[in-house]
Structures are given as C-alpha cells and as structure tokens.
Amino acid sequence: MAASGPTVVLSSGYKMPLLGLGTSQGAIVKPKPKEVLDSVKVAIDAGYRHIDTAWVYKNEKEVGQAIKEKIAEGKIKREDVFVTTKLFLTFHRPEHVHESMMQSLGSLGLDYVDLYLIHNPMCLKYGTNPSEIFQPIGKIEDLYDDVDYVDTWKAMESLVDEGLAKSIGVSNFNRQQLERLLQNCRIKPAVNQVELHPYLAEQDLVDFSKDNGIHLTAYSPLGSPGHHSKRDADPVLLEDPSVAAIAKKSGKSSAQVLLRYHLDRGVSVIPKSMTPNRIQANFDIMDFSLSQEDLATLGGLDRKLRYVGGSDFTTHKYFPY
Numbered sequence: 001m002a003a004s005g006p007t008v009v010l011s012s013g014y015k016m017p018l019l020g021l022g023t024s025q026g027a028i029v030k031p032k033p034k035e036v037l038d039s040v041k042v043a044i045d046a047g048y049r050h051i052d053t054a055w056v057y058k059n060e061k062e063v064g065q066a067i068k069e070k071i072a073e074g075k076i077k078r079e080d081v082f083v084t085t086k087l088f089l090t091f092h093r094p095e096h097v098h099e100s101m102m103q104s105l106g107s108l109g110l111d112y113v114d115l116y117l118i119h120n121p122m123c124l125k126y127g128t129n130p131s132e133i134f135q136p137i138g139k140i141e142d143l144y145d146d147v148d149y150v151d152t153w154k155a156m157e158s159l160v161d162e163g164l165a166k167s168i169g170v171s172n173f174n175r176q177q178l179e180r181l182l183q184n185c186r187i188k189p190a191v192n193q194v195e196l197h198p199y200l201a202e203q204d205l206v207d208f209s210k211d212n213g214i215h216l217t218a219y220s221p222l223g224s225p226g227h228h229s230k231r232d233a234d235p236v237l238l239e240d241p242s243v244a245a246i247a248k249k250s251g252k253s254s255a256q257v258l259l260r261y262h263l264d265r266g267v268s269v270i271p272k273s274m275t276p277n278r279i280q281a282n283f284d285i286m287d288f289s290l291s292q293e294d295l296a297t298l299g300g301l302d303r304k305l306r307y308v309g310g311s312d313f314t315t316h317k318y319f320p321y
C-alpha cells in the first residue's frame with residue numbers, strides 16, 4: 001500500500017489508516033457532488049488511503065467514482081483504500097440493514113466496504129426523509145422508532161458473514177451503550193466514531209475504548225467550522241491561543257496540531273476539506289509529534305463542548321450524550 005501514513009490493526013484483524021478524509025459537513029451544508037469527487041481524488045494523490053462517507057451524505061456515488069478513477073489511473077488498487085460508510089438511523093430494523101448496505105455498495109460501485117458503522121444508536125422511522133429530520137415539520141418524537149441497537153447489531157454481524165463489510169462498528173455510542181453491545185455481540189465493534197477534539201476530550205471514553213479493544217475515530221476534529229448546528233457563542237477551536245502557541249513552536253498550523261493531537265492519543269481522525277491545499281496540509285502531519293507537555297496543555301482545554309449533534313433528539317430513549 002503506497003502512502004497511507006500510520007495505521008492501526010482493528011479487532012477484526014484489518015488495518016485502518018489513522019488519517020482519513022471526511023466528506024460531508026452536517027445535514028444542511030452539503031458539499032456539491034463535483035467538490036466531493038475532486039476532493040477525494042486530491043486526497044488520494046496526497047497520500048490519503050481512508051475515506052469516510054455515509055448513506056445520508058448522499059455522496060457515496062462521487063466517493064466511489066473518485067476511487068474508480070484513481071484505480072483506472074493505476075494510482076491505487078481497491079485493497080489500498082479503506083472505505084467507511086454508515087447505516088442511517090432510519091434503517092435500524094434488522095430487516096432493513098442488508099437493504100441499506102446494498103444501497104450503499106451500489107452507490108459506491110464496490111463489492112464490499114472496509115468498515116460499516118451504525119451511524120447513531122437512535123432509531124427513526126423507516127422511510128423518513130432526512131431533510132424532514134433536520135428541519136421537522138411536526139413533533140420530532142413522531143419520527144422516533146423503538147428498535148434496540150443490539151438487534152440492529154446482530155444484522156450488522158450478518159454483513160460480515162456475507163463478506164459485504166470487512167469490519168463493523170458504531171458511531172455516537174456512549175460507554176453504557178458500548179458495554180451493552182459488548183455483552184450481547186458475537187463480533188465486537190471494531191470502531192466507535194465520535195466527536196473528539198481538545199474542547200471535548202472524552203478521556204473516560206478513550207480509556208474505556210482502549211481497555212476493550214474498540215478503536216476510536218475522531219470526527220469534527222477542527223471544531224467543524226461552518227456546521228449548521230454551531231452556536232454563535234461557541235469558541236472557535238481553530239483560533240484557540242494555546243493551540244496557536246503549540247503550532248508556532250512546532251512550525252505547523254493550528255489545524256495540523258489539532259489533527260496530530262489524535263494520532264498522539266492513539267485515535268484516528270477524519271478532517272473534512274474540499275480545498276486542495278488544506279487537504280494536502282492536513283495530511284502533512286507525519287513529520288512531527290506533540291510532547292507530553294503539549295498533550296497536557298491540550299488536555300487542559302477540555303470544556304465538554306459538543307459542536308455537532310448534541311441538541312437533536314434529546315428525548316429519544318437511546319440519546320447518547
């Protein structure tokens with residue numbers, strides 16, 4: 001496998017590159033298809049070998065097309081690139097899990113994904129249009145469905161048996177939800193993808209995951225500037241003076257320090273960018289590391305601030321935060 005940067009071996013036995021490209025930013029600010037296609041191609045040229053998408057991002061087709069073009073150019077082989085996609089909240093009923101997987105594989109133009117995640121422990125009614133979810137017309141509770149994520153997980157395990165997903169995992173699960181899954185699973189979740197950055201350190205979750213062989217992936221590592229759920233009063237992570245001081249001392253940018261922080265914590269990270277020079281710069285973090293002192297400084301910035309997803313569906317029985 002050319003490039004890729006550092007990797008982790010998941011509990012499934014498969015290797016995952018620690019740095020990947022995110023491809024969407026929230027439900028409302030969606031990159032245009034051509035931007036996604038181009039950004040994935042730029043990322044592969046820059047050395048990325050891990051791409052994160054989801055059914056709900058509606059860009060699996062462009063992600064797959066970019067990979068296909070790079071394979072045709074001889075730049076990569078299919079097995080060189082680690083592709084993650086996600087089961088949306090409306091497909092949790094066990095009888096819909098396979099259907100959703102096949103839709104995603106069809107859009108991606110792939111025979112298998114490297115990682116398939118339950119996007120969220122909460123289930124919503126099958127067939128609900130995602131645009132209705134994020135801008136509900138009536139009561140949000142009318143969209144809820146009562147499906148136990150343990151039952152969804154059992155259907156996810158069947159996808160591994162069928163060879164459709166090499167590894168399976170979850171996203172936005174809290175510690176108690178992971179414990180329940182661990183007690184009730186045949187295949188344990190390889191990954192939990194959650195929001196993580198110095199303002200949301202989640203040290204307990206990091207420690208619990210490490211102790212139980214569940215790898216953590218950090219989303220919104222730059223504080224998701226521009227995300228629709230951002231509140232005006234929120235501090236801007238990329239402008240934090242302590243991060244800027246570490247960046248200056250290291251000869252790097254604040255964004256590069258924020259990304260390197262995860263690698264030095266044993267966490268993988270999936271920054272999103274549609275801007276070629278940022279995509280390249282975000283990958284250029286393999287030639288430095290943060291000292292214990294820098295990590296302690298960043299650890300001291302924790303303020304349990306969630307930029308994304310903390311305010312939707314708070315009344316759902318499986319609301320994780």
Ligand SMILES: NC(=O)c1ccc[n+]([C@@H]2O[C@H](COP(=O)([O-])OP(=O)(O)OC[C@H]3O[C@@H](n4cnc5c(N)ncnc54)[C@H](OP(=O)(O)O)[C@@H]3O)[C@@H](O)[C@H]2O)c1
Binds near residue numbers: 270281
């Ligand atoms: N599992 C989940 O529930 C979940 C939730 C949220 C996100 N995710 C995944 O995680 C990925 C990343 O999260 P995110 O998109 O919310 O947030 P993010 O990666 O923290 O931030 C993305 C934003 O930062 C900008 N940016 C990128 N590199 C930069 C740099 N070097 N300097 C300054 N600004 C920079 C991007 O702008 P440009 O694009 O204009 O360059 C974009 O506006 C998503 O794309 C998605 O794949 C998953």
